[in-house]
Amino acid sequence: MGRLKRLKKIRIHREGTHTLIGGAMLLLALNAALYYGVENKLPFYIIAGISLILYGILVNFFRCPIRYFGKETEKVVVAPADGRIVVAGEVVDENEYFHDKRRMISIFMSVVNVHANWYPVDGTVKKVAHQNGKFMKAWLPKASTDNERSMVVIETPEGVEVMARQIAGAMARRIVTYAEPGEECYIDEHMGFIKFGSRVDVYLPLDAEVLVELNQQTTGNQTVIAKLK
Secondary structure, X not given: OOOOOOOOOOOEOHHHHHXXXXXXXXXXXXXXXXXXXXXXXXXXXXXXXXXXXXXXXXXXXXXXXXXXOOOOOOOEEEOOOOEEEEEEEEEEEEOOOOOEEEEEEEEEEOOOOOOEEEOOOOEEEEXXXXXXXXXXXXXXXXXXXXXXXXXXXXXXXXXOEEEEEEEOOOOOOOEEEOOOOOXXXXXXXXXXXXXXXXXXXXXXXXXXXXXXXXXXXXXXXXXXXXXXX
8 A cells, every 4th residue: 555654753742742841930939039039058959959859750751762663554453552452353342433342452551651643554634523421441341432532433454343442541641643534544653642651452353463572562653463354
């Protein structure tokens, strides 16, 4: 399939721009007030050190590595997120779109993982939907159906439908989805972003070959998690 790759050449994700600027201004104001307002400089040095650590954690959270899959993508399903496999191909009932049984692969993202989400397959976006819900811990089984979530359904060039579901967690209460119905999408593109830890579920046909195991670490846009028949 001929395709035009639209790689996003960014080191810090755009979703972090306002947060990082606001955080920097707040910490600078706090430290300046301590430096000029307190004669004893010890509290300033302590707070300055803590501020640097906190801001470093924030920058690390919004980092966005430049990645390119660089291999054949036909019938390939790649990990949409960095994290750990918590469901590895179990057969489940999917009742929001497919209304039948599907194989599910689920990736849990901790606060130290990259939080950009990539498209798991090449194809055309068929449906995008956001569903309000609870904010239970993301690794719990019921989080897939009860938590706030966004659904992206993609039809591959071979006519196979794959669903990716971004799921909010106890801390992650902001899901950003870039997908638009009708547009073409590619593995190397960003599908969205989830702030402060959560999970992404991928729903596949029953005959898909699952290539990952429980607790395996994944790298978004790099780890092949399944092959489509």
